């Protein structure tokens with residue numbers, strides 16, 4: 001790793017003031033994506049701002065419509081919440097025990113790995129990302145591989161998850177890395193059916209024709225015959241685009257079966 | 261920068277470069293080489309220690325992130341010569357061969373034994389996903405952990 005300075009501010013406002021708008025300074029949450037990148041020298045910031053202990057980012061608020069979870073809650077902490085079972089199960093399936101004890105919700109979203117599990121839940125549930133300056137609907141948050149709607153110095157403070165009527169998640173993991181090759185999150189929300197796919201494209205995306213089919217008939221059988229175009233799907237040594245397209249159909253069906 | 265933390269119950273103060281990994285602090289500065297370094301990329305789990313009671317990979321954590329925290333390494337698990345029950349179960353079940361993965365396995369096992377209510381094999385295997393063993397195979401390791409969970413519940 002290149003040398004850097006380490007700051008641990010006491011408040012979110014102080015953290016944002018220290019951040020600046022270039023890549024010389026970076027927020028550090030669990031470090032489970034950032035530290036590997038620093039080791040590979042894919043990034044070489046000169047200042048890291050540790051936000052993992054900020055009280056504003058460690059909150060948990062249950063409200064009538066759902067759950068507002070602080071950005072610095074770990075995957076393990078979210079796995080322990082029973083408010084939205086599909087969200088807890090998803091968080092409990094990320095990486096491994098040690099990664100879940102360190103990695104955070106906000107870090108996963110800001111990093112926007114093409115195979116992020118949390119991205120599938122946030123888009124699938126139609127959650128809202130709250131930052132130090134605004135609220136961003138999930139539909140406008142994930143832009144492309146490692147790209148989000150966040151401004152360089154924008155800090156995710158919390159995520160507001162509306163409680164779905166029912167939701168489920170299914171994935172196939174890469175046996176070596178543990179990341180999903182494809183994961184599909186299905187939810188029946190007050191705003192309608194949502195189907196979000198991770199691992200298959202540049203970043204998480206929705207499938208409108210699957211959503212329409214499930215709105216008519218909320219059963220795995222309703223998806224029979226629906227094909228995902230392979231255009232734009234990831235192809236790599238782990239899976240072809242055709243295989244990923246196939247997995248999307250299979251996993252969407254399993255996610256529907258798991259909905260509760 | 262200066263950090264203060266507790267390692268195996270004793271207060272530690274150290275002047276470090278901010279880029280120092282927790283694994284490097286433990287191994288190189290404090291001489292606690294029981295924490296092994298298998299990959300340095302977060303894959304193998306040999307470097308697992310506890311920070312505030314939770315298993316983490318010390319090669320994926322800055323020493324600075326452990327400032328003010330309680331760190332437990334494999335050296336702090338036994339009481340003098342008396343092995344911890346989880347260590348005893350590993351020995352009794354032959355859950356180690358070359359021993360390279362063992363410190364990390366035991367640290368993860370301790371987190372799991374505290375967290376799991378039943379000795380369910382699937383849950384134990386899921387909990388061990390971040391620890392690789394190249395020799396013994398996982399069966400005796402899983403059995404040692406299952407035995408420890410049953411013993412803790414008093415029905416072993």
Ligand SMILES: Cc1cc2nc3c(=O)[nH]c(=O)nc-3n(C[C@H](O)[C@H](O)[C@H](O)COP(=O)(O)OP(=O)(O)OC[C@H]3O[C@@H](n4cnc5c(N)ncnc54)[C@H](O)[C@@H]3O)c2cc1C
Nearest residue numbers: 027029030031032033034095103104106107110117156179
């Ligand atoms: C071995 C291994 C296996 C893994 N397996 C999986 C898996 O199966 N599924 C999966 O989804 N993930 C997996 N991960 C990634 C893991 O979930 C990370 O925890 C997560 O991607 C990043 O969270 P973090 O808190 O560690 O963020 P960090 O690494 O600290 O930061 C990541 C990025 O987000 C920025 N950031 C962090 N917090 C904020 C915030 N509040 N506001 C704005 N920007 C912020 C940082 O500046 C940085 O650019 C794995 C990681 C490892 C090492």
Ligand code: FES
Nearest residue numbers: 298299300305319
């Ligand atoms: S040395 Fe840390 S996970 Fe391998």
Ligand code: FES
Nearest residue numbers: 357359361393394
């Ligand atoms: S006992 Fe040799 S690596 Fe596990």
